[in-house]
Amino acid sequence: MMKRYNLKYCCDDVSVFPSSTLLNHDNNKFSEFFGLTAISTYQLKNKEPNEEPKKKGKIYLFELKQNIKEDDNNNCEIDYYLEYKKNINFHNGVLQSNYIFTNDKLYLGSVCVNGFYLSDLKGGTYEKLFETSKEKDNSGLSFEAFDNKPEKICISFSNGDMCLLVHGQQEKAWKAHEYHVWSCTFNGNENVITTGSDDCSFVIWDLRTTTISQKNKKSHTQGITAVKFENFSELLYTASYDNNIRIFDLRNIHQPIQTVDVNSSIWRMKFLYKNNCVDNLLVAACDGGAKIFKKSNNDFIYDKGIFNNNELTYGIDVIDMLRPKNEKKNIYLSCSFYNKEVQLWD
Secondary structure, eight states: OEEEEEOSSOEEEEEETTOTTOSSOOTTTTGGGTTEEEEEEOEEEOSSTTSOOEEEOOEEEEEEEEEEEEOTTOOEEEEEEEEEEEEEOOSSOEEEEEEEEOSSOEEEEEEETTEEEEEETTTTEEEEEEEOTTGGGOOEEEEEEGGGOTTEEEEEETTSEEEEEETTEEEEEEEOOSSOEEEEEEEEETTEEEEEETTSOEEEEETTTTEEEEEEOSSOSSOEEEEEEETTTTEEEEEETTSEEEEEETTBTTSOSEEEEOSSOOOEEEEEEETTEEEEEEEEOBTTOEEEEEEETTEEEEEEEEOOTTSOEEEEEEEEEEOGGGOEEEEEEEEETTTTEEEEEO
16 A cells, blocks of 8 residues: 655654554553644745745644445455644744653644744644744754653754753753754653764763763764664664664664664664564665664564655654454555655555
8 A cells, every 4th residue: 555645845754643663652542633643844935035045834634544345255445544634833844743642631742943842732732842042043853752751851953952841941951062963862761862963973961960971973974863762672773874773782882783774864763662672663764765674583674665756755653553353554654855745555
């Protein structure tokens, strides 16, 4: 199955609820939002030749639905599709969105050019929690909420800054790198994060001091676009424009214990767990499309994917859809930038 949907603005991230990549979520909670798919978009718009470009964008919300047809022999054919619901318009380019939840509320966190927003999906309202400093020359780039909850959120910026929000208020801000901080992640601990930058380095920070705990500036030959921590094995994964995903043991971050050649620049990666171990890597591989790497004998081997004609694939996610006889099926979503497209595939 492959379906393609075109939007008004360039697409740079996709997030579906509840993503199969979530570790700490009860799928029975917030069931009214099952299949809710958020597409983040961002585009420069020029009105006049000498006018400063406007950084436009919004979040498009779709619902992933299924239509089940049964023939005379009781064989089922299931058609999956996206149905547009509404949009969330911050009147600003959106770089990344992800679902965040409390015991009784589901939110969508979004990092935009001009700051970080938290949207109440049931109430239909949003709040700007943090404003990008010197927005004309700076932009929000990425964020991560510790344990997918709103209490602690780290946010990265294009001027090399980082900030930590605690209960919606800025607690810390510091210069992490000299260049774009493309990605940040909590290292399984609310007091430790890793940042990955366009300067080809990643840094581990102790938030109690915001001093450099450890730094690797030699393993990557191009900018680091994604960093992600594997909770159970305490391994750090990094992805780069240099086509490789590297896996580090935190006891020695200067030499990767494993490298996965994606054969394309990488923008985003997510984990699919099995028996408390990463079993699949979901990779938004820029001009290489969307790719799934499956673990086999401790190596990650390319399993399947789709190509998007060099349109820069920036987002990827997956959800388990329930089939007849309680069988589960992985349905993947990805998005590509220049052709303003979302893909639905299996």
